[in-house]
Amino acid sequence: MSRFVQDSPALRDPYTSDWQLRGWLERLLGPDGHAAAKGRLAALSADVLGPLRAAHHDAETHPPTLTRFDPWGARIERVDVSAGWDTQRAAAARHAVVALPYQRDAHDTWGPGTRIVQHALLHLWGPESATFSCPVAMADGAAALLAATDPTSPWLARLTSTDPAVAVTSGQWMTESQGGSDIAGSTTTARPGPDGTWLLTGDKWFCSAIDSAMAVALARPAGAGPGSRNLAPFLVPRYTSDGVTPAPGLQVLRLKDKLGTRAVPTGEVRLDDTPAIAVGDAGVPGLARMMTLVVVTRLHNAAAAAGGMRRGLEYALSHAANRRVAGGVLADNPLHRATLGGLAVDAAGAYALAAHAFTLLGADPTGDELRLVAPLAKLTTGRLAVASASEYLEAFGGAGYVEDTGIPRLLRDAQVLPIWEGTTNVLSIDVLRALATGAGARPLLHRAEIAADAAVTRLPDVAEAVIAATRRLAVDVETAAADPRNSRVVAGARELALRLGNTLTAALLLEHAAWATDRGDDRPALLATLWTLRRLGGADVSADLHTHFDQLI
Numbered sequence: 001m002s003r004f005v006q007d008s009p010a011l012r013d014p015y016t017s018d019w020q021l022r023g024w025l026e027r028l029l030g031p032d033g034h035a036a037a038k039g040r041l042a043a044l045s046a047d048v049l050g051p052l053r054a055a056h057h058d059a060e061t062h063p064p065t066l067t068r069f070d071p072w073g074a075r076i077e078r079v080d081v082s083a084g085w086d087t088q089r090a091a092a093a094r095h096a097v098v099a100l101p102y103q104r105d106a107h108d109t110w111g112p113g114t115r116i117v118q119h120a121l122l123h124l125w126g127p128e129s130a131t132f133s134c135p136v137a138m139a140d141g142a143a144a145l146l147a148a149t150d151p152t153s154p155w156l157a158r159l160t161s162t163d164p165a166v167a168v169t170s171g172q173w174m175t176e177s178q179g180g181s182d183i184a185g186s187t188t189t190a191r192p193g194p195d196g197t198w199l200l201t202g203d204k205w206f207c208s209a210i211d212s213a214m215a216v217a218l219a220r221p222a223g224a225g226p227g228s229r230n231l232a233p234f235l236v237p238r239y240t241s242d243g244v245t246p247a248p249g250l251q252v253l254r255l256k257d258k259l260g261t262r263a264v265p266t267g268e269v270r271l272d273d274t275p276a277i278a279v280g281d282a283g284v285p286g287l288a289r290m291m292t293l294v295v296v297t298r299l300h301n302a303a304a305a306a307g308g309m310r311r312g313l314e315y316a317l318s319h320a321a322n323r324r325v326a327g328g329v330l331a332d333n334p335l336h337r338a339t340l341g342g343l344a345v346d347a348a349g350a351y352a353l354a355a356h357a358f359t360l361l362g363a364d365p366t367g368d369e370l371r372l373v374a375p376l377a378k379l380t381t382g383r384l385a386v387a388s389a390s391e392y393l394e395a396f397g398g399a400g401y402v403e404d405t406g407i408p409r410l411l412r413d414a415q416v417l418p419i420w421e422g423t424t425n426v427l428s429i430d431v432l433r434a435l436a437t438g439a440g441a442r443p444l445l446h447r448a449e450i451a452a453d454a455a456v457t458r459l460p461d462v463a464e465a466v467i468a469a470t471r472r473l474a475v476d477v478e479t480a481a482a483d484p485r486n487s488r489v490v491a492g493a494r495e496l497a498l499r500l501g502n503t504l505t506a507a508l509l510l511e512h513a514a515w516a517t518d519r520g521d522d523r524p525a526l527l528a529t530l531w532t533l534r535r536l537g538g539a540d541v542s543a544d545l546h547t548h549f550d551q552l553i
């Protein structure tokens with residue numbers, strides 16, 4: 001008896017098949033800059049389609065293990081990871097996903113646009129990285145912190161090496177069991193040790209990539225005052241000089257049993273007079289210093305969200321092209337096209353916002369604009385990623401719920417994106433903080449007004465929606481900035497933040513659309529229109545999503 005067997009979803013080359021990504025790179029980097037990046041992007045794409053996809057699968061199906069003692073009772077604290085995880089580690093180094101922004105010749109070629117190229121690499125690689133993108137994010141954050149505080153540190157050289165035998169990644173130890181969002185009550189202490197080093201004592205509750213060679217840990221230096229601002233970052237070498245024996249006093253109590261990010265070893269760590277190096281002056285309140293790292297990891301989070309959304313779309317498109325329903329191919333079904341079309345628009349928006357945040361990081365990492373855009377990009381894309389991933393599972397029907405299709409992972413791994421690196425609510429409060437300081441929302445609102453003005457003739461409905469949203473925001477932002485602790489303002493912080501994120505995204509999509517339309521390509525204008533009418537205007541654009549589906553993907 002013959003039985004129907006559905007084709008498994010195929011993956012096209014993620015770089016050459018993605019006209020949107022290539023269009024953005026052409027504009028943001030210029031034709032010469034994009035041409036200079038093509039070799040890197042094509043090489044990584046080829047690896048994603050081949051060895052990295054296999055390594056990703058291996059790492060997902062062989063989660064890490066912790067062996068605390070040897071058979072004789074000696075404490076060894078060994079974390080074993082899969083071969084696939086090690087393949088990802090080597091690929092991350094070779095493809096310079098951390099190193100690129102720290103390379104002089106990259107800056108000679110792309111200037112501040114180096115961060116845009118790095119973002120494109122992350123976009124292509126992240127979804128098939130078995131979440132090695134997590135240690136990569138933390139390594140980049142640690143490198144940014146060291147570059148600002150201790151540029152001759154040998155750790156910086158290792159974090160930014162492209163030699164897999166030399167390169168290391170970093171952990172980021174902030175959370176304690178009593179508080180991850182609210183770290184003011186952190187109990188880990190640092191006391192001066194011999195030779196200018198420090199000794200850290202305390203428990204850290206979530207320590208991802210615990211196999212990394214180092215971590216940046218928050219601790220309260222002896223004599224420092226209470227509260228979060230007085231915590232300071234310390235570099236903790238994870239192992240002794242043999243690279244295997246845990247550092248003195250460092251124990252990995254257990255690994256977390258997590259919903260997703262299953263290839264990532266996330267430990268609970270105990271420190272007992274563990275040697276550490278102060279990052280910057282431990283006598284100066286250090287939370288602000290730590291945020292140099294956190295801004296970078298939050299941007300990587302946005303990159304992971306946008307990359308995952310695009311890859312989910314790819315898989316869903318492949319399935320739709322092969323699956324038959326109601327006497328036809330699923331990809332021809334108007335309702336399914338409208339569903340996937342909406343996801344394509346959201347993926348385009350998420351990419352635009354993440355790319356913008358990386359652009360600002362390259363141009364002015366401590367500027368007012370990034371201060372606001374970093375939390376906005378993280379929170380807006382994090383929520384979109386979870387909603388999209390849920391739809392991608394549904395787009396596969398029952399197969400989307402069956403583990404060994406690999407599809408459920410999309411949802412499990414997306415769900416962490418609004419949690420770690422600051423939850424949606426916590427980042428919304430951070431947005432209030434940013435609105436009340438520096439330039440607040442002025443650059444964002446100005447950008448939206450200019451984009452809307454430029455679109456008045458070609459896309460009057462869209463321009464009108466952006467202008468209306470911007471006017472309302474200007475009023476609400478002023479109220480929030482004047483009294484950010486007012487309970488009504490706090491209660492509305494998430495809504496306000498999402499409106500800011502959606503409006504900024506509309507402006508970014510419109511800017512890109514104007515450039516593309518001048519070159520005879522109307523597809524970006526369609527994406528900008530549908531994003532704006534849906535997200536800002538609350539319109540039902542289902543029929544347009546169906547009609548124009550082929551131009552959205």
Ligand code: UCC
Nearest residue numbers: 133134137174181208228229291297300301304420421422
């Ligand atoms: O989750 C983690 C790692 C996961 C794995 C890596 C994934 C990477 C992506 C991978 C992609 C696949 S690590 C843990 C992450 N944890 C957090 O993000 C903490 C969340 N909580 C917050 O963000 C809070 O807003 C705090 C802790 C930063 C601050 O809250 P407080 O204690 O209420 O702070 P205050 O009192 O409002 O501010 C204290 C000081 C102030 O400075 P002073 O005292 O000088 O006025 C603030 O201006 O901190 C300053 N400050 C900031 N400075 C607060 N927020 C910021 C900021 N965003 N930037 C600069």
Ligand code: FAD
Nearest residue numbers: 172173174175179180181206207208419420421422423425
């Ligand atoms: P809580 O802060 O208790 O949050 C509970 C709820 O309260 C949330 O809904 C939150 O939004 C809300 N809330 C909290 N504060 C406010 C507020 N002020 N206003 C309104 N609502 C609020 N941490 C590290 O330091 N290093 C790591 O490597 C690391 N890896 C992680 C890996 C995974 C897989 C996960 C899931 C977490 C990891 N974390 C790590 C911890 C993570 O950063 C925290 O879980 C996160 O910041 C939330 O803190 P919490 O768990 O204490 O939740």
